[in-house]
Amino acid sequence: MLTALTAVVVGGTVLAVHQLDGSEVLVRERCSATVGADTFELTPPQAANAALIAGVAVGRGLPARAATIAIATALQESRLENIDYGDDAGPDSRGLFQQRPSQGWGSEEQIMMPVYAAGAFYDALVRVPAYEALPITEAAQTVQRSAYPDAYADHEPESRAFASALTGNSPAALECTLREPTAAGEALAVSTAAEEVFGPLGGVVEGNRLTLELEGTAGWAAAQWAVAHASALSITSVAYSGLEWVRADGGWTATTTAPGALTVTVAGAAP
Numbered sequence: 001m002l003t004a005l006t007a008v009v010v011g012g013t014v015l016a017v018h019q020l021d022g023s024e025v026l027v028r029e030r031c032s033a034t035v036g037a038d039t040f041e042l043t044p045p046q047a048a049n050a051a052l053i054a055g056v057a058v059g060r061g062l063p064a065r066a067a068t069i070a071i072a073t074a075l076q077e078s079r080l081e082n083i084d085y086g087d088d089a090g091p092d093s094r095g096l097f098q099q100r101p102s103q104g105w106g107s108e109e110q111i112m113m114p115v116y117a118a119g120a121f122y123d124a125l126v127r128v129p130a131y132e133a134l135p136i137t138e139a140a141q142t143v144q145r146s147a148y149p150d151a152y153a154d155h156e157p158e159s160r161a162f163a164s165a166l167t168g169n170s171p172a173a174l175e176c177t178l179r180e181p182t183a184a185g186e187a188l189a190v191s192t193a194a195e196e197v198f199g200p201l202g203g204v205v206e207g208n209r210l211t212l213e214l215e216g217t218a219g220w221a222a223a224q225w226a227v228a229h230a231s232a233l234s235i236t237s238v239a240y241s242g243l244e245w246v247r248a249d250g251g252w253t254a255t256t257t258a259p260g261a262l263t264v265t266v267a268g269a270a271p
Contacts, residue, residue: 031176031228033161040158044176044231046080047162049096049114051174051228054166055197056118058221064167065132070121072159073097073140076151082114097121097144115196165224168217172243174224177250178231184208185234185266193233194222212262214240219262226264234267 031047032039042050050071057067074080077098084094092100092108095117099105110116124143125131131139136159140152165173187210191203194212201222203212214222223240230238230247238245240262244255257263 067163072155075155168220181234181267
């Protein structure tokens with residue numbers, strides 16, 4: 001362990017911090033999506049919400065384009081945060097998409113439920129004629145009726161990258177760099193959260209490990225959803241299709257996996 005002595009000045013007072021693990025202190029937690037030559041970053045909570053939005057699209061059988069539009073919209077409306085306040089244009093706006101009860105999006109309680117909010121967005125999006133062929137800003141504006149209709153286009157590049165990774169169309173494209181878990185995880189909680197987004201998955205929980213039988217893009221969507229939720233759910237590793245993301249390393253490396261098996265391991269209780 002690397003021990004550091006750090007002096008922190010707070011309001012003119014010097015505080016000595018002893019016995020810090022330097023490797024942990026220096027970790028800047030982040031999640032990145034790399035597609036082609038481009039890499040974009042989000043904070044772990046933002047990435048978890050992007051994964052939820054993309055996962056709802058996958059669960060509904062919608063194309064990656066739908067997830068791109070939805071993620072771009074949420075980036076503009078809330079910075080991919082589930083915020084509980086509005087603004088001058090919509091004082092009753094709430095949630096990932098700043099949806100308004102007064103405009104028929106649902107109750108305030110419903111709008112603050114991210115899976116509901118994403119589903120409501122997609123319900124409106126699929127009613128837009130030929131939305132897949134529209135520019136992102138036009139498709140998003142048709143759904144949102146925003147006072148700033150051109151702003152959605154500002155988020156197109158990163159939304160494409162995260163949507164491609166989180167819908168499983170770009171395997172092993174999402175990575176998260178995280179500190180060590182501060183609490184034990186629950187494999188059953190991971191299974192429950194995943195099924196809330198994707199629908200029934202039929203996972204098997206054994207101790208601190210969840211195993212799912214999935215194929216192709218569906219498997220990669222679930223695998224990268226798990227990586228995006230590693231911070232919130234104390235996940236330490238995710239293995240699928242011959243590759244494994246290990247929290248301590250932050251990236252994907254080759255490993256041995258059974259065909260079609262996705263395994264998610266959570267942190268165990270401290271001895």
